[in-house]
Amino acid sequence: DIQMTQSPSSLSASVGDRLTITCRASQNIYSYLNWYQQKVGKAPNLLIYSASSLQTGVPSRFSGSGSGTDFTLTVNSLQPEDFATYFCQQSYGTPLTFGGGTKVEI
């Protein structure tokens, strides 16, 4: 299985901050990397697909970068509604696997 390692596992931030979350794959997954946001009690919501493509309807303050084994999710000017948990997920090979999540708190 491809292991996905996210860091940090949690962080504290403030409104207006620039947020960076990293995700590392245990092998080359090219650009087959998706990012999700999950709020408490809700299903995850797709933010970024194919490492850097913004899903329709997602604010442009979210962006993704990287390829191979190292990936980054960036949120510019953090908004109150962005406090949530973020997951990366590889779609290069089955079983599809997720990172452990990054909880973003105030």
Add this chain to the structure above:
Amino acid sequence: QVQLQESGPGLVKPSQTLSLSCTVSGDSFSGGGYYWSWIRQPAGKGLEWIGRIYASGTTHYNPSLKSRVTISMDTSNNQVSLKLSFVTAADTAVYYCARGHGTTTADYWGQGTLVTVSS
């Protein structure tokens, strides 16, 4: 607008079979190159992909669950089903169904349904 809705028993006894359905509306269920995944999440923990089914009927399962999992689809009712046999407390989780296409694993999700395994 695509909508997915999971349904099924919220409580299952150990060693029995967990059975869930996911009803899809507002989309071409059996066309468009889509596939339908089941993903679960124990309380306070991360996400685990269970498996997926394509419109062709092709399935892929997580090897960690493969011996116990069956995913099927009923195109006449726009439903995808999950069966997980010989459940234990470790199978207690919120179960989600999700739509995928290409390498975009899950662009639409159901709201999830909590299944508790307990006697």
